[in-house]
Amino acid sequence: MAGLGTIVKPNYTVISRMNGTHTIGGQPTDVWYYDRDSSNQGFMDNRQFPSAHLEIIQGQATNILFQNMSFMPHTIHLHGLDVDQQNDGVPATSFTVPMGGSYTYQFIAPHAGTYHYHCHVDTVLHFHRGMAGTIIVRPPSGVTNLAWDGGPTFDEEVLWHLLTFDSTWANLYGSDLATARHRPDSFMINGLSSPEARTDPYSRLVATVGQRIYLRLLNSCYQWARVRLGGLPFDVVASDGRPMQSIVTTDTWDLGPGERYDLLLTPKAPISTDATVEYLDDYSGAVLGTAASRLEIT
Amino acid sequence: MDQIQDQNTKACTDAGSSDASRRRFLKLAAATGVALPLTTSMATAKGPVGVKTTRTKSTRPQLRPPFWEIEAARVMQSFTDGSTIPFHRYRALGSTAVAGTVPVLTGTAGDVVQLRVRNTLPYPVRPKIVGFNPGPSIAPGSTSAFDVVVPPEGTWLLTDDTLGDAAGPMGLGAVIVSRSQSALRKVSNYDREFVLLYVDSDDRWNAAIDNGQVPNYALYEPNYHTVNNLTYPGTASDPGTTINCQLGDRILLRMCNLGWMRHSIHFHGYHVDMERINNQPQSIYGPKDTVPLPGHTTMEALLTIDQPGAFPFHPHSLTATTDNGLYAGGQISLIVAT
DSSP states (O other), X not given: OTTTTSOXXXXXXXXXXXXXXXXXXXXXXXXXXXXEOTTOOSSSTTOOSSOOOEEEETTSEEEEEEEEOSSSOBOOEXXXXXXXXXXXXXXXXXXXXXXXXXXXXXXXXXXXXXXEEEOOSSHHXXXXXXXXXXXXXXXXXXXXXXXXXXXXXXXXXXXXXXXXXXXXXXXXXXOSGGGSSOOOOEEEEXXXXXXXXXXXXXXXXXXXXXXXXXXXXXXXXXXXXXXXXXXXXXXXXXXXXXXXXEEEEESEEEEOTTOEEEEEEOOOSOEEEEEEXXXXXXXXXXXXXXXXXXXXXX | OOSSOOHHHHHHHHGGGTTHHHHHHXXXXXXXXXXXXXEEEEEESSOOTTSOOOOOOSSOOSSOOOEEEEEEEEEEEEOTTSOEEEEEEEEEOTTOEEETTEEEEEEETTOEEEEEEEEOSSSOBOEEETTSOOOOOBOTTOEEEEEEEXXXXXXXXXXXSSSGGGHHHHTOOEEEEEEOTTSSOSSOOOSEEEEEEEEEEOHHHHHHHHTTOOOOTTOOOOOEEEETTBOTTGGGGOXXXXXXXXXXXXXXXXXXXXXXXXXEEEEXXXXXXXXXXXXXXXXXXXXXXXXXXXXXXXXXXXXXXOSOEEEXXXXXXXXXXXXXXBSSOTTOEEEEEO
């Protein structure tokens, strides 16, 4: 299960830090991130970019204690969870958490699915510097091999947090003219570019013939992304935490910034190939860059 | 209905019995794809060579057909980053309704409406409903009027054919709201409706065109982003752009992207139902909090207000939530539910 489903619980502590380091484009890069507490280990717990992954349960009262241990105000916006205004994390409509401060975001997730959270202070920059993570909402039973009550079961589960990075933004502390145009020069899956993503245990799609792989996608970029799984057909079964009205079977799927899609892949024969994400220019549709991991079916 | 001043709808209805044979012909022609929604010139001050023209009368007849009245004009707009950018926009004249400052042209599907266009730009304009052939060219400094067959029920973009790819970024846009003759919406009923026109602009293109030059079409990196020709926080004070509503309301959002950015619009607080894309019913997506909205696309989405509060909605390509990089600005709008 590539580290997913290890920790599923209703209460978390999330700590904002602005002193992280991650290798992006081959260079050590300063990143800002939401750190996990010591009890939340298992999925990508060895990296600070992207931010900590959380798993909670549909219908349970959830509390996320946010401790701001950085030198700027931040918030947590619970993207897609349709929380109330007080817990929405938007400074203009609620409040910011000041440096050294804390707040407990409280909500009940209404639907199992794939979600997102990120800072909504000076969003264009804080988001890009790394203050964004994923949330999986498990069905009420808490089981980790069922997408939602009445939804598909699966044997393997993988999450791809899709990321691009513009290195000219790497040392900015506030949005300004430099953040008018995003020209990415690194293209990643789960914070890793292709050479590393191909061997990343959290990103590889590994199963045996006939097993069902559930791939959760989050586009956390400022560009659209086009996903292909080695040319194999897959089912698009859910988006934004809700079942698709009609399941789409295809071998290519585009997702826009902020969107999430859940794909179900059932390989019928052994294959060893790349599974790719192409990042697309908004205007021309040209491929700006590609990230790849591996699809290994035995 | 309270946000879009629907003053032309009654005129359309009142004119229902006039020139019935002509209307039947046009309906038939439109349905079979033979005629253009923009039909031959009926009254043009300065028409192009070869087109039958009639000088516009200085006084309007007592029994006049329903009409839409707009102007193609140069507009200078200031932004929160301190810049002032030239736009060439359609502006509403007379009683034509607006959302923000975007003309909203409302009619009944299949009816004939007179479109009056005053062109104060230094080049000809040629109005075009996206998906249809353009109408006649309107010379600089002239006013023309010509018949338009209101397209099928739905939400349509009106833009300009002269500038090609640059028409959207320059702001030459309006929205056509076409209602069905039965007055019953075919897809879903709703309590209120809002028109939201998204436009992205690259100030280098705008400056070039405003100076009579050709922009670098190979390089487009928009840095100004408007909704209904406004940017946040201006969107928050515009009653046609802020979704003011009440708990339990069903809101029809007529979302239009006249720009070239391939957007995905994220809603805080709510999932929405994507009903139609480019006026075609969609049956793929379930409820979504982030909806795709490519360039030159219209989408009708139904927003059910199931909780009170103030919630933003905005593109998640987050440069579009800035004015030339300065956050918060750009295409952020608000839902305010009481």
